[in-house]
Amino acid sequence: MVAVPAPRQVPLFFDRYKRLVIVGGIVLAWLVLWLVFRNFGTLPLDASELTPLHRWVNSVNDAIGASRNSNPVFLYFFNEIRLVIDEFVTFIQALIAQPSFGRPVPMIGWLGVVGIAGFVSLAVAGWRVALLAIAGFVFLGLQGLWQESMDTLSLTLAAVVISLLIGIPLGIWAGLSDRANRVLTPVLDFMQTMPTFVYLAPLTLFFLIGPASATIATLIYAAPPAIRITAHAIRSVPRTTVEASESLGATRQQTLVKVLLPSSRKTIVLGINQTIMAALSMVTIAALIDAPGLGKTVVKALQTLDVGTAFNAGLAIVVLAIVLDRVTTAATERRSLPRWALFSGLGVTGVSVYFSYTYLWAAEFPTDVEIGSSIRQGATAVTEWVQDSLPVITGGFKDFVTFALINPLQALLAESPWFLVALVIVALSFMIGGLKSAVVSAVCLGLLVATGLWQDSMITLASTLVATIMVMVLGVVVGVWMGRSRRADRAIRPILDAAQVMPAFVYLVPFLALFAASRFTAIIAAVVFAAPVAIKIIADGVRAVSPATVEASTALGSSSWQTIVKVQLPMARGALTLAANQGLIYVLSMVVVGGLVGAGALGYDVVAGFSQGQLYGKGLAAGVAIVVLGVMLDRLTQAAAKRWTN
Amino acid sequence: MDPVISVRDLWKVFGPNASQVVASDELKSLSRQELMDRTGAVAAVRGVDFDVAPGEMFVVMGLSGSGKSTLVRCLTRLVEPTAGTIMFEGENILEADAKRLRDLRRNKFSMVFQHFGLLPHRTVADNVGYGLEIRGVPRAKRGERSQEVIDLVGLTGNEKSYPDQLSGGMQQRVGLARALAGDPDVLFFDEPFSALDPLIRRDMQSEVIRLHREVGKTMVFITHDLSEALKLGDRILIMRDGQVVQVGTGDELVGAPADDYVRDFVKDVPRSNVLTLKWIMRPPRPDDELDGPELGPETVVREAVRSVLSADKPVKVVQDGELLGVVADEEILGVVAGEA
Numbered sequence: 001m002v003a004v005p006a007p008r009q010v011p012l013f014f015d016r017y018k019r020l021v022i023v024g025g026i027v028l029a030w031l032v033l034w035l036v037f038r039n040f041g042t043l044p045l046d047a048s049e050l051t052p053l054h055r056w057v058n059s060v061n062d063a064i065g066a067s068r069n070s071n072p073v074f075l076y077f078f079n080e081i082r083l084v085i086d087e088f089v090t091f092i093q094a095l096i097a098q099p100s101f102g103r104p105v106p107m108i109g110w111l112g113v114v115g116i117a118g119f120v121s122l123a124v125a126g127w128r129v130a131l132l133a134i135a136g137f138v139f140l141g142l143q144g145l146w147q148e149s150m151d152t153l154s155l156t157l158a159a160v161v162i163s164l165l166i167g168i169p170l171g172i173w174a175g176l177s178d179r180a181n182r183v184l185t186p187v188l189d190f191m192q193t194m195p196t197f198v199y200l201a202p203l204t205l206f207f208l209i210g211p212a213s214a215t216i217a218t219l220i221y222a223a224p225p226a227i228r229i230t231a232h233a234i235r236s237v238p239r240t241t242v243e244a245s246e247s248l249g250a251t252r253q254q255t256l257v258k259v260l261l262p263s264s265r266k267t268i269v270l271g272i273n274q275t276i277m278a279a280l281s282m283v284t285i286a287a288l289i290d291a292p293g294l295g296k297t298v299v300k301a302l303q304t305l306d307v308g309t310a311f312n313a314g315l316a317i318v319v320l321a322i323v324l325d326r327v328t329t330a331a332t333e334r335r336s337l338p339r340w341a342l343f344s345g346l347g348v349t350g351v352s353v354y355f356s357y358t359y360l361w362a363a364e365f366p367t368d369v370e371i372g373s374s375i376r377q378g379a380t381a382v383t384e385w386v387q388d389s390l391p392v393i394t395g396g397f398k399d400f401v402t403f404a405l406i407n408p409l410q411a412l413l414a415e416s417p418w419f420l421v422a423l424v425i426v427a428l429s430f431m432i433g434g435l436k437s438a439v440v441s442a443v444c445l446g447l448l449v450a451t452g453l454w455q456d457s458m459i460t461l462a463s464t465l466v467a468t469i470m471v472m473v474l475g476v477v478v479g480v481w482m483g484r485s486r487r488a489d490r491a492i493r494p495i496l497d498a499a500q501v502m503p504a505f506v507y508l509v510p511f512l513a514l515f516a517a518s519r520f521t522a523i524i525a526a527v528v529f530a531a532p533v534a535i536k537i538i539a540d541g542v543r544a545v546s547p548a549t550v551e552a553s554t555a556l557g558s559s560s561w562q563t564i565v566k567v568q569l570p571m572a573r574g575a576l577t578l579a580a581n582q583g584l585i586y587v588l589s590m591v592v593v594g595g596l597v598g599a600g601a602l603g604y605d606v607v608a609g610f611s612q613g614q615l616y617g618k619g620l621a622a623g624v625a626i627v628v629l630g631v632m633l634d635r636l637t638q639a640a641a642k643r644w645t646n
Numbered sequence: 647m648d649p650v651i652s653v654r655d656l657w658k659v660f661g662p663n664a665s666q667v668v669a670s671d672e673l674k675s676l677s678r679q680e681l682m683d684r685t686g687a688v689a690a691v692r693g694v695d696f697d698v699a700p701g702e703m704f705v706v707m708g709l710s711g712s713g714k715s716t717l718v719r720c721l722t723r724l725v726e727p728t729a730g731t732i733m734f735e736g737e738n739i740l741e742a743d744a745k746r747l748r749d750l751r752r753n754k755f756s757m758v759f760q761h762f763g764l765l766p767h768r769t770v771a772d773n774v775g776y777g778l779e780i781r782g783v784p785r786a787k788r789g790e791r792s793q794e795v796i797d798l799v800g801l802t803g804n805e806k807s808y809p810d811q812l813s814g815g816m817q818q819r820v821g822l823a824r825a826l827a828g829d830p831d832v833l834f835f836d837e838p839f840s841a842l843d844p845l846i847r848r849d850m851q852s853e854v855i856r857l858h859r860e861v862g863k864t865m866v867f868i869t870h871d872l873s874e875a876l877k878l879g880d881r882i883l884i885m886r887d888g889q890v891v892q893v894g895t896g897d898e899l900v901g902a903p904a905d906d907y908v909r910d911f912v913k914d915v916p917r918s919n920v921l922t923l924k925w926i927m928r929p930p931r932p933d934d935e936l937d938g939p940e941l942g943p944e945t946v947v948r949e950a951v952r953s954v955l956s957a958d959k960p961v962k963v964v965q966d967g968e969l970l971g972v973v974a975d976e977e978i979l980g981v982v983a984g985e986a
Contacts, residue, residue: 244821247756248777248780263767265767
């Protein structure tokens with residue numbers, strides 16, 4: 001009886017063992033060869049050094065710059081788009097942010113904006129949220145950041161309006177037509193997985209530095225959620241409901257307007273919410289290409305390591321994010337206000353707009369009540385205190401991660417000859433995903449060499465892997481906890497949701513304060529950015545494990561630990577691989593942000609490319625290298641996921 | 647009387663090369679599975695013929711996967727048939743263009759769905775008036791007519807509710823009212839009560855019977871429930887693997903099943919409730935005393951039990967003065983005992 005399964009188990013176990021031996025052998029051989037060939041053929045490139053490719057991109061950039069006003073493609077296409085968008089942004093700015101129409105102040109001053117914000121919130125989200133919005137906007141003014149906030153808001157609004165004008169019709173189209181959906185889906189996948197910073201540089205090539213490029217970059221980032229969610233909403237209207245409408249003789253138009261759109265209203269508003277949050281996040285990041293507003297204040301402060309100012313502006317971004325999120329989230333609920341409330345709200349708003357147009361006190365936010373400077377000083381003081389009094393904790397953690405993880409991995413990747421690393425990666429790819437994966441990896445590695453930024457790529461890869469490992473550790477620990485305990489889920493999920501809403505920049509500020517500018521700071525910021533996604537995916541995966549199976553395991557006398565390790569995690573492995581994949585992509589998209597705070601390598605190359613003309617080509621190449629790394633890691637994790645879940 | 651709906655050689659094939667399948671007699675003769683293996687196409691409806699008379703309650707019955715839902719969708723062209731003809735009041739609706747089809751749907755027939763298909767963002771009244779709204783009936787008139795049918799289906803007082811505030815049975819009443827609002831000639835029901843609790847289902851069945859009597863519309867009713875079919879149907883069409891197995895009245899199905907499939911199906915039916923005397927009578931034997939009581943051939947067995955058992959002579963089955971046969975205790979007991 002016992003002998004029957006035995007012959008089947010032995011080769012199976014041996015098989016797995018053999019694979020491990022091969023992988024171990026590859027790594028061991030790599031270590032040995034690393035000792036021999038250390039610092040040979042690492043393809044380094046100095047910070048100011050350029051390759052012919054980089055110079056060629058520079059010359060292309062110059063040539064395009066020179067022909068901007070003569071080439072018909074520019075005259076009749078790019079310049080036109082730029083003009084229209086610039087005009088649109090400038091118009092909104094003239095309304096609420098910048099002195100305009102020969103006036104020393106915007107058309108609508110702070111009081112008017114607060115009034116409008118309050119009224120709109122009242123109408124779509126109820127009076128609680130309206131109070132929150134009013135308080136939030138007043139707080140922005142009290143921080144001494146009124147104009148910066150309004151610049152950010154203008155840019156966000158402009159980008160959102162354009163995103164929705166394009167996104168919602170496209171979404172409806174993709175919702176109605178399978179063919180359109182098939183065409184759009186891969187395009188949207190590409191737009192969303194591409195690290196945001198990467199397309200900033202090429203955009204400036206066509207639309208110059210300024211609001212137009214910032215708006216288009218934001219559009220690329222913010223439109224996909226609107227398109228996707230609209231399409232999804234339309235597709236999820238029950239088939240019967242549509243059939244019922246058709247069976248009564250409705251035209252396609254009638255079914256769309258009377259059935260599909262009203263039924264998907266709630267979900268579409270959710271899409272608008274996502275678009276607004278994505279737009280706000282991107283608008284702050286677009287400060288790198290000179291977009292006005294709060295992002296610029298943060299970037300400047302980060303560059304001078306002025307934590308107080310960065311914190312104050314970061315806080316303003318958070319406040320703006322919270323207000324926009326609350327208002328649009330509440331707007332998904334159906335509500336009807338009494339008529340008198342709407343009319344009196346409208347009246348008060350009208351008066352406040354009129355005052356803010358006419359009187360200076362209502363136009364410019366009063367400077368005598370101000371809390372911005374105390375916030376700045378407070379943040380600086382706290383930072384200094386932490387740095388002075390907790391160096392053992394912060395420094396100890398930082399040193400541990402740096403010396404135990406980052407340094408060895410970086411040494412192995414960046415100090416091996418490039419062909420050795422390439423060989424190892426291709427071999428591992430083959431082990432994971434067969435010939436196809438090996439070929440994809442080989443092509444990606446070839447492209448990395450061609451960008452001239454091999455060593456920088458390897459340094460970035462090392463940081464990325466360390467960050468991803470930390471994301472997965474956090475993800476498994478917190479995710480399993482949340483998946484097993486409803487109470488933990490209820491407590492933690494709102495925090496994760498909030499963290500996902502925050503623009504990426506904001507994460508940097510506290511970590512910069514704690515750990516100063518270093519690779520470690522950048523890694524931690526990336527971990528904080530990527531962890532919420534991974535945690536949520538794993539928590540949902542663990543929760544989705546059938547309760548009956550868990551019950552059966554408990555009934556057999558498993559301990560909690562055994563249930564987790566032998567039942568829940570193995571059954572949630574699809575979620576685990578998805579979390580790893582998403583974690584990697586999120587970490588990579590933070591590489592450029594990390595470049596602002598001492599991550600060096602590709603991130604730094606991209607940032608430097610934005611600010612210095614002669615490094616433009618190099619920055620662009622670094623952006624490409626990030627994308628190539630992303631594609632390679634994405635394919636590899638997906639191949640691994642396929643192998644593992646089979 | 648001319649039939650309202652007359653279906654001839656109707657085919658619906660899903661998948662690649664559907665039109666080639668129906669063009670080839672060889673492929674058409676294959677079983678579903680063989681066709682699937684050969685071409686990858688699924689024949690949901692295979693050469694179906696039937697007629698529905700005006701005012702008739704016509705039930706299509708079959709298990710899941712038998713093609714009955716596809717069949718009813720073909721009748722309204724919610725699913726486009728692959729081949730065949732569907733004559734509706736003398737017009738082949740497969741030749742109707744989009745506009746004509748819309749007109750037909752707006753005025754001539756309407757449908758009640760298994761999962762209701764109500765619009766969650768509209769009140770009961772607005773759901774009921776939806777069909778009128780899309781054909782451009784003015785609001786006031788719409789409200790009037792909606793109220794009429796709401797009263798008719800027993801939803802009075804719920805006009806302002808939203809669908810998610812109603813129970814399943816109530817929701818299906820809304821679906822019923824919506825279908826009735828346009829005053830169509832024919833109502834199609836696609837398993838309308840399958841999603842309801844048994845007790846509610848029984849209420850709704852009685853409701854449909856009442857409506858059928860009151861409004862006198864032609865109805866085509868799809869179900870997988872034999873007792874529902876027997877309860878409602880003037881005639882029943884049994885479908886299997888996309889084909890018609892048998893069409894007939896309830897007592898014909900029970901009394902003369904066309905094949906083992908139908909026989910197996912009706913095995914558990916309480917026969918005394920369905921069969922009539924004509925199914926159990928026998929020719930008179932020479933020793934029968936032919937001066938007993940008389941009953942008609944359409945008398946249901948259950949109603950005849952008492953008279954047959956209490957008579958000491960065989961009961962004569964007589965139609966228009968002509969003796970068709972006799973029924974004695976043993977025939978009656980054969981039916982009643984067979985059910986135990």
